[in-house]
Amino acid sequence: xxxxxxxxxxxxxxxxxQTFPNRRLLDILREDLTLTGTKEGCGIGECGACTxxxxxxxVNACLILAPQVDGREILTIEGLSERGSLHPLQxxxxxxxxxxxxxxxxxxxxxxxALLDVNPSPSREEIRQGLAGVLCRCTxxxxxxxxxxxxxxxxxxxxxSGIEGTAGAAIAQxxxxxx
Amino acid sequence: xDSLHLPAFQYQxxxxxREALELLSISKGPAFPLAGGTDLLVQLRSRPFAxxxxxxxxxxxxxxxxxxxxxxxxxxxxxxxxAQLAASPLIQAEAPLLAWACARVGTxxxxxxxxxxxxxxxxxxxxxxxxxxxxxxxxxVICSPQAKRRSALDRFLLGPYRTTKRDDEVLxxxxxxxxxxxPPAGCYRYGYQRLIRRQAVGIARIIVAAALRLQGHTISExxxxxxxxxxxACRLGGVxxxxxxxxxxxxxxxxxxxxxxxxxxxxxxxxWSTPYKQPVLASLVRRALQxxxxx
Ligand SMILES: Cc1cc2nc3c(=O)[nH]c(=O)nc-3n(C[C@H](O)[C@H](O)[C@H](O)COP(=O)(O)OP(=O)(O)OC[C@H]3O[C@@H](n4cnc5c(N)ncnc54)[C@H](O)[C@@H]3O)c2cc1C
Ligand code: FES
Ligand code: FES
Numbered sequence: 001x002x003x004x005x006x007x008x009x010x011x012x013x014x015x016x017x018q019t020f021p022n023r024r025l026l027d028i029l030r031e032d033l034t035l036t037g038t039k040e041g042c043g044i045g046e047c048g049a050c051t052x053x054x055x056x057x058x059v060n061a062c063l064i065l066a067p068q069v070d071g072r073e074i075l076t077i078e079g080l081s082e083r084g085s086l087h088p089l090q091x092x093x094x095x096x097x098x099x100x101x102x103x104x105x106x107x108x109x110x111x112x113x114a115l116l117d118v119n120p121s122p123s124r125e126e127i128r129q130g131l132a133g134v135l136c137r138c139t140x141x142x143x144x145x146x147x148x149x150x151x152x153x154x155x156x157x158x159x160x161s162g163i164e165g166t167a168g169a170a171i172a173q174x175x176x177x178x179x
Numbered sequence: 180x181d182s183l184h185l186p187a188f189q190y191q192x193x194x195x196x197r198e199a200l201e202l203l204s205i206s207k208g209p210a211f212p213l214a215g216g217t218d219l220l221v222q223l224r225s226r227p228f229a230x231x232x233x234x235x236x237x238x239x240x241x242x243x244x245x246x247x248x249x250x251x252x253x254x255x256x257x258x259x260x261x262a263q264l265a266a267s268p269l270i271q272a273e274a275p276l277l278a279w280a281c282a283r284v285g286t287x288x289x290x291x292x293x294x295x296x297x298x299x300x301x302x303x304x305x306x307x308x309x310x311x312x313x314x315x316x317x318x319x320v321i322c323s324p325q326a327k328r329r330s331a332l333d334r335f336l337l338g339p340y341r342t343t344k345r346d347d348e349v350l351x352x353x354x355x356x357x358x359x360x361x362p363p364a365g366c367y368r369y370g371y372q373r374l375i376r377r378q379a380v381g382i383a384r385i386i387v388a389a390a391l392r393l394q395g396h397t398i399s400e401x402x403x404x405x406x407x408x409x410x411x412a413c414r415l416g417g418v419x420x421x422x423x424x425x426x427x428x429x430x431x432x433x434x435x436x437x438x439x440x441x442x443x444x445x446x447x448x449x450x451w452s453t454p455y456k457q458p459v460l461a462s463l464v465r466r467a468l469q470x471x472x473x474x
Contacts, residue, residue, distance in 0.1 A: 001187045001230065021190030021234070024220075043183060044221045045289055046380050057262075057291045063220045064292065065213075067192055068238055111287065132379030133286025 006070040010035070011079025019066045026050050026061035029076060037077035037106045041135070048134030051107035051114075052076045058114035058133070077106035080113065088158070089113060092151035093144070100138035107134045112148045120159075121152055185223050192236040196243070196349065199235050200324045204347040206233040212349050213237060214258055215292035217285070218301045243296075243351055246270060253315075253355040257296025261308075262287070264295060274355060276311035276388045279371045283307055286379050296350045299332070302411075303382075304339045309412040310388035310404040311371070315355040323348045336411045358390065365394035370470030372463040383407045385460055389467040391427065398422050401435075403467075405443050408460055417442045418464075427472040436465035 007016050010033060017032055029035045029052070041047035043062045050061040053075040080087045089109050092098070099105045108131060115122060115130030122130060127148050128141075136144065189208070193199040203210045208231030213219055219234070237243065243258040246267050253273050255264070264270050265282035284290055284298065284307050298308045299319070309332070317332045324347060335342050344350065358367045367390050374385040386406035392399045401422035406412035418439045425431045440461040444453055 001189065004190075020187075022185040022187050024185065027184065040183060044224060045217060045285070048286065048288060051288055054291075058288050059291050060217075060288045063215075063217050063289075065190070065216065065220070065234075065236075067190060068213075068216065068236060070192075114287070129379075130287060133288040 004067055006067055008069055008071070009073045011074070011076060017066070021065055021067050023066045024062055025052070025054075025059075025064040025066060025069050025074070028066050029061060029074075035076050035078050039103055039106060041103070046135070047104075048107045048111060049104055051110045051134060053110055053114055056114070056117060058111050060133075075110070075113075077109060080109060087113070087151075088154040089116070089148070089151040092147040092154065096143045096147040096150065098139060098143040098147040099136075104134055104136040104138075108136065108144055112151070116148070116152055116155060120156055122148075124149070185220070186228055187230045188223075188228055189231060189233040190236065191233065192239055194239050196240055196322065196351065197324075199237060199240065199349055200322060200347065202233065202235050203349070204324045206235075206346070208232045210235060210346050212300075214294040214297040215260065215289075217289045217293040218297055237349070248273065248357070251357045251359070253357055255295060255353040255355070257350045257352055258294050259296075261285075261290035261293050261295070261298075265290065273357060274311065274315055275369050276314055276371050276390070277308060280307040280311045280386075280388070283373060283378075295353065299335075299353075300342060300344055300350055302336055302338075302340050302342050304410055304412065305383045305386070305407040306412070307373070307383060307386060307406070309336070310386050310406040312353065312355070313404040313412060313414055314388045314390050314402045315358070318354040318356075319350055320352040320354060321348050322351050327351075329354075333413070339410050358392075365392045365399050367392050368471040368474045370467035370472075370474070372467045372470070374459060374463060385456065385463055386412070387460070387463045387467040389464070389471050391422075391468065391471040393427055393472070396427050398425050398427055398431075401468075403435075403439060403464065405439070405460065405464075408443050408456060409447050413443075413446070415439050415442050422468075427468075429469065432465045432468040432472065435468055436461035436463075439464040 003018050005018055029038050039049035041049035045060045045063045051058050052061045054072050089112050111131050111134050127145050191202050210233040213234040213236045243256040245256045247254050261281040261284045265278050271278045298306050312332050319330045319335050321328050370389040372387045373383050375381040375383045385408050388404045390402040401419045403415045418435050440457045
């Protein structure tokens with residue numbers, strides 16, 4: 001087995017790494033970059049604890065080989081907060097007590113982020129579908145769904161407050177009606 | 180190396196299909212094309228792979244990802260992902276059964292990575308996309324270093340996890356003859372039913388995909404495929420024949436369900452689970468036909 005070189009961007013920082021092809025994205029994140037927020041539960045795609053975003057899409061970091069992400073942009077839980085303040089999803093998870101042991105939380109947050117990026121005001125059913133790839137053994141999920149609903153609202157309000165006057169109010173009203 | 184890590188293997192990431200085929204054919208050990216890896220990386224943990232096994236990563240072959248309509252054939256690249264196909268307006272319009280199936284494979288995470296080609300080549304009896312592809316009579320386009328061959332899907336599948344694909348071959352595309360909706364022959368309507376313990380991350384116990392061509396209320400053509408009940412997903416030709424010329428009404432769908440179930444279970448012989456599964460398959464077929472008839 002020959003080592004190979006890959007170039008990736010993780011949470012905005014570029015890295016060139018020497019690695020072996022049998023190492024997974026998960027191994028690189030946790031061992032080479034010491035980004036241990038991304039967890040390993042099952043290692044076979046079933047629990048979602050290893051969920052990260054690759055080019056904006058949610059994937060299982062345990063099912064991707066390091067060379068398969070060469071040239072790609074990766075976002076992990078460590079890159080979710082911006083300029084030192086929690087992401088609205090993180091804040092909502094705290095407000096709703098949406099975790100107990102916390103092992104599923106990084107994966108849940110990243111799956112939720114991927115969902116809200118494409119669907120800013122999901123229905124409860126869409127949230128359930130969007131998070132179906134992450135298992136939680138503690139909470140019973142309800143607090144998690146509520147947290148995602150709250151975060152979606154918060155994100156929309158932030159977006160709307162940036163738009164002036166009636167257009168913003170109309171969007172806010174429409175999203176309220178859609179809920 | 181601890182148990183969390185993957186065993187050693189050889190790896191190449193070619194830039195062209197020709198290179199990929201070349202690498203597969205000169206490999207010293209067994210060679211595997213690597214697409215999304217959602218089956219292969221799981222298998223790496225559950226069965227032995229020798230260190231000389233070669234994985235040929237197809238990830239750079241972006242030309243194998245497209246979806247288009249060409250001369251009345253729907254062409255789908257083997258590397259098209261489930262997420263991509265589920266969201267494609269062309270697939271939703273031309274092959275809604277396939278769009279439904281792709282939207283149900285695994286989890287959002289596995290749909291981002293998993294490909295149609297990988298699902299079919301892995302050839303699990305419970306592969307979600309196979310019954311819809313059988314309904315569409317999909318033709319597989321397969322390349323080797325020497326030649327390009329075309330194979331009907333039902334001939335490609337030999338048994339559970341067994342296909343006619345050789346080590347030096349790459350599946351490049353699926354070609355689905357378009358089911359045109361032109362009068363007077365009538366319009367195609369579709370139904371898809373799936374029985375599973377949990378909607379996400381489960382293995383389907385029974386899959387039914389149906390297409391009915393309707394002229395008014397009369398069925399001019401029926402296509403019915405089941406998956407997960409038989410060792411290889413298959414069309415149920417006897418019932419299809421029986422349905423032709425019948426009215427699209429509930430009692431007909433009910434009887435078709437019973438007939439379909441008898442036909443499927445006659446193929447595999449009695450098993451301990453037959454008394455449980457037989458009535459369920461009958462209901463799912465009835466529901467799929469109703470869904471098609473009502474749509
Ligand atoms: C958690 C989880 C849930 C899942 N749920 C479902 C489900 O609900 N329904 C379902 O049907 N499947 C399910 N799967 C299985 C899997 O995701 C699909 O079969 C997927 O489509 C495989 O595609 P891939 O690109 O990941 O294949 P890979 O793992 O890359 O390859 C699979 C096999 O096909 C071969 N191969 C791949 N592409 C080609 C090609 N172009 N030419 C020649 N050979 C090729 C490989 O060599 C390998 O043998 C699940 C998997 C996981 C991990
Ligand atoms: S560790 Fe990746 S899905 Fe469980
Ligand atoms: S909080 Fe413990 S697994 Fe979700």
